[in-house]
Amino acid sequence: xxxxxxxxxxxxxxxxxxxxxxxxxxxxxxxxxxxxxxxxxxxxxxxxxxxxxxxxxxxxxxxxxxxxxxxxxxxxxxxxxxxxxxxxxxxxxxxxxxxxxxxxxxxxxxxxxxxxxxxxxxxxxxxxxxxxxxxxxxxxxxxxxxxxxxxxxxxxxxxxxxxxxxxxxxxxxxxxxxxxxxxxxxxxxxxxxxxxxxxxxxxxxxxxxxxxxxxxxxxxxxxxxxxxxxxxxxxxxxxxxxxxxxxxxxxxxxxxxxxxxxxxxxxxxxxxxxxxxxxxxxxxxxxxxxxxxxxxxxxxxxxxxxxxxxxxxxxxxxxxxxxxxxxxxxxxxxxxxxxxxxxxxxxxxxxxxxxxxxxxxxxxxxxxxxxxxxxxxxxxxxxxxxxxxxxxxxxxxxxxxxxxxxxxxxxxxxxxxxxxxxxxxxxxxxxxxxxxxxxxxxxxxxxxxxxxxxxxxxxxxxxxxxxxxxxx
RNA sequence: GCCCGCUUAGCUCAGCGGUUAGAGCAUCUGGCUGUUAACCAGAGGGUCGCAGGUUCGAAUCCUGCAGCGGGCGCCA
Numbered sequence: 340x341x342x343x344x345x346x347x348x349x350x351x352x353x354x355x356x357x358x359x360x361x362x363x364x365x366x367x368x369x370x371x372x373x374x375x376x377x378x379x380x381x382x383x384x385x386x387x388x389x390x391x392x393x394x395x396x397x398x399x400x401x402x403x404x405x406x407x408x409x410x411x412x413x414x415x416x417x418x419x420x421x422x423x424x425x426x427x428x429x430x431x432x433x434x435x436x437x438x439x440x441x442x443x444x445x446x447x448x449x450x451x452x453x454x455x456x457x458x459x460x461x462x463x464x465x466x467x468x469x470x471x472x473x474x475x476x477x478x479x480x481x482x483x484x485x486x487x488x489x490x491x492x493x494x495x496x497x498x499x500x501x502x503x504x505x506x507x508x509x510x511x512x513x514x515x516x517x518x519x520x521x522x523x524x525x526x527x528x529x530x531x532x533x534x535x536x537x538x539x540x541x542x543x544x545x546x547x548x549x550x551x552x553x554x555x556x557x558x559x560x561x562x563x564x565x566x567x568x569x570x571x572x573x574x575x576x577x578x579x580x581x582x583x584x585x586x587x588x589x590x591x592x593x594x595x596x597x598x599x600x601x602x603x604x605x606x607x608x609x610x611x612x613x614x615x616x617x618x619x620x621x622x623x624x625x626x627x628x629x630x631x632x633x634x635x636x637x638x639x640x641x642x643x644x645x646x647x648x649x650x651x652x653x654x655x656x657x658x659x660x661x662x663x664x665x666x667x668x669x670x671x672x673x674x675x676x677x678x679x680x681x682x683x684x685x686x687x688x689x690x691x692x693x694x695x696x697x698x699x700x701x702x703x704x705x706x707x708x709x710x711x712x713x714x715x716x717x718x719x720x721x722x723x724x725x726x727x728x729x730x731x732x733x734x735x736x737x738x739x740x741x742x743x744x745x746x747x748x749x750x751x752x753x754x755x756x757x758x759x760x761x762x763x764x765x766x767x768x769x770x771x772x773x774x775x776x777x778x779x780x781x782x783x784x785x786x787x788x789x790x791x792x793x794x795x796x797x798x799x800x801x802x803x804x805x806x807x808x809x810x811x
Numbered sequence: 812g813c814c815c816g817c818u819u820a821g822c823u824c825a826g827c828g829g830u831u832a833g834a835g836c837a838u839c840u841g842g843c844u845g846u847u848a849a850c851c852a853g854a855g856g857g858u859c860g861c862a863g864g865u866u867c868g869a870a871u872c873c874u875g876c877a878g879c880g881g882g883c884g885c886c887a
Contacts, residue, residue, distance in 0.1 A: 376849095378846045378849055378850095379849095380843065380846060380850095381844070381845095382844065382845080385845075385846050385847075385849090398846090434847060452838060454821090455821095457822095458821080458838095459836090459848070460823080460835095460836055460848070461822095461823085463822085463823075466822070469879090557887090578887080580886080584812095584884085584885060585880095585881095586883085586884090586886095587881075588887085674883090675883095682885095684883085736887070783886090784887085786887055808878095
């Protein structure tokens, strides 16, 4: 966790957070922030001032003797930004420990109450999505974005402390990692007049790269190339999927963490994934108790209990085959009946996590036919060494696998699926020269943030969301 | 992509075939010995999403469209 900025004064000015950590009672000071609410009585007005550094507000008392009531009533509405000076006074008999007794203030920016969309009441998350540019003024989004920031730091800390190299895989790529996913194409060709060959094919030699280019859907393939030199690497960056998924769990632009480790088999990788997730939960509980308490009170009463429970439980590991048996013996009426070889539906995953296990579940060894080409074939020749981590309330947070490191197996899989060999030449090279068993996984940042914040829609855990038909 | 639901004041919602469409909060005006989602009194504020249709009469029923939300699929 970063040190409080107060330690770096005078380079950094003090925030309300600093004030609450070490209040200079009896001293004169200036505080700057935004007005959350104002209450006016005959002789004095009270402000709740917030500055984004903490969810707590500072109560400011403005005496109408010193500052005209008309000025206060015309300027200090919810959302106005001010600098206010006075003495910090203890108030042991009041709900708050101290308040600022103002001597004067400077108005930086007013907020016309007839036009300013935010009010002191709670707004719906749906309404706030329509004003994503103003959401950061609310405590809810301050809490969420602070947790997002902290968790991003914790992700780096976890891997850096363990000798993983942070690698930057390209955003612009020539290939589709998963083979079949929908990509955003990137081009500088004029859309009104796309150059074509006589047979109608697009003349990509005139495009920027001289070939088709896309936004990456995953850094995994490049991550593997780097891991087969550096040993243990991780990526952490944005990824893009042009799938028309209209759900609370999908974004067109989202952040993904993808570690890739040479000389790791599936079991070691599942251990790492579980340890990593618990680390993130512990980190959040330790560093964001104020934010969690707020979010729990507002949105998800069970939030703290869920985090504690997930942190303490051993994730239940089930092979796909075991999971199918459990589902078939469950006596539950599912909309989609299961048989060996069918992909698990959301209802099946929910049953396994929420009813059967009642804790996070790791499913592994999936049928080869329903998984990606690069996953390592198991000796049974029917399954591949893949795993998913399923969480209560939010479903899949991690998908991973041991990668196929045997050249012949990988080559024949690529050919079987009719994929373009040329595109995967470099990838295949890592199997031709000094190939090693290796594994990795992908964690969706927004997915884990749903779990950590109690939110239920990924649009609410990213500052500006991109989803089909929506650019906040 | 398929299915379901919602859309009424700035916000959250009630009204679900029958006077002039309501409430709370917000706003404005006034009041209040220090408030804590302050309180009290009063006022303003509506093309009932849009376009058609049924009806003596539509916010209310029907159709289409749009936006939003949710479920499924796909996945992180």
